[in-house]
Amino acid sequence: MVIQELSEAEADAIFRALADSTRRDILRRAIRHERSISSLADRYAMSWAAVQKHVAVLERAFLIVKERRGKEQIVRANLDSVRRASLLLDQFEQLWHERLDRIGDILTPPDTASPDRAPPGTASPDKEGTER
Amino acid sequence: MVIQELSEAEADAIFRALADSTRRDILRRAIRHERSISSLADRYAMSWAAVQKHVAVLERAFLIVKERRGKEQIVRANLDSVRRASLLLDQFEQLWHERLDRIGDILTPPDTASPDRAPPGTASPDKEGTER
DNA sequence: GTAACGTACAACCAAATGGTTATACAAGAA
DNA sequence: TTCTTGTATAACCATTTGGTTGTACGTTAC
Numbered sequence: 001m002v003i004q005e006l007s008e009a010e011a012d013a014i015f016r017a018l019a020d021s022t023r024r025d026i027l028r029r030a031i032r033h034e035r036s037i038s039s040l041a042d043r044y045a046m047s048w049a050a051v052q053k054h055v056a057v058l059e060r061a062f063l064i065v066k067e068r069r070g071k072e073q074i075v076r077a078n079l080d081s082v083r084r085a086s087l088l089l090d091q092f093e094q095l096w097h098e099r100l101d102r103i104g105d106i107l108t109p110p111d112t113a114s115p116d117r118a119p120p121g122t123a124s125p126d127k128e129g130t131e132r
Numbered sequence: 133m134v135i136q137e138l139s140e141a142e143a144d145a146i147f148r149a150l151a152d153s154t155r156r157d158i159l160r161r162a163i164r165h166e167r168s169i170s171s172l173a174d175r176y177a178m179s180w181a182a183v184q185k186h187v188a189v190l191e192r193a194f195l196i197v198k199e200r201r202g203k204e205q206i207v208r209a210n211l212d213s214v215r216r217a218s219l220l221l222d223q224f225e226q227l228w229h230e231r232l233d234r235i236g237d238i239l240t241p242p243d244t245a246s247p248d249r250a251p252p253g254t255a256s257p258d259k260e261g262t263e264r
Numbered sequence: 265g266t267a268a269c270g271t272a273c274a275a276c277c278a279a280a281t282g283g284t285t286a287t288a289c290a291a292g293a294a
Numbered sequence: 295t296t297c298t299t300g301t302a303t304a305a306c307c308a309t310t311t312g313g314t315t316g317t318a319c320g321t322t323a324c
Contacts, residue, residue: 008153019147021140031227071291071300079228086221092214095163203270203321
């Protein structure tokens, strides 16, 4: 399954939306089953309008989608956005492993390195160009 | 490897910290290798103080730790916090799979269900108690 | 010692956030 | 029709955020 990569702005929106416990809770409820905004709002000690704003933040991050059903607006979770955020976190992990690999390269001189590694010239221990 | 679960406040802090492209970039640089705050600040078109504030946000979320080395403050990434955030996202995914399982239970009546499923009485199709 | 560097933090400002109340409107129920 | 329910949005407010400049302080280099 291929998941579209996140733009910086989309990543901003998703993490921003997840950075609030009420919104995470709304998302959990929406994942468990679809609900109307009102039935969600009943669960929280805040005004309907406040909950509606939280829902709007989740919607702008595409973590949920709304769908009109009669007079109700049904809130449905969109797991793809969650997965994209997860993928972005995996990239941090990946950077970390690349770093560990570079350290491994230093500890293991090229001539004694295992043959499945990239040749010394393409090892690029620091891809950051002109960075000092 | 057991990773400590996140409290709500910690989750708030981590996702909040990740919800800014400058901070994600700082984190990436810190993951690739340890740096001083000044060497980080040189990379961005903003004041040193602004970068220092971003670093402080990352530090409060425990995504980085600072360590004094001579007159420099070295910024080091803490992947554990990234992993905790990742784990929290996995829990959303888990909720989704539980929901799919419940739907499967409905489509597959208990008497014809495969024997490795929980018995009907403990299936608990909705754990949310008094929720209407 | 002095100078330069790296850091810390206060004070300030504009904009965004997270909440409120009030108003308006559309769809269903009576 | 009228009443109720669910939704949307505006206006307002306090707090936080993300940036600025300025000041201060400890450490290293000269």
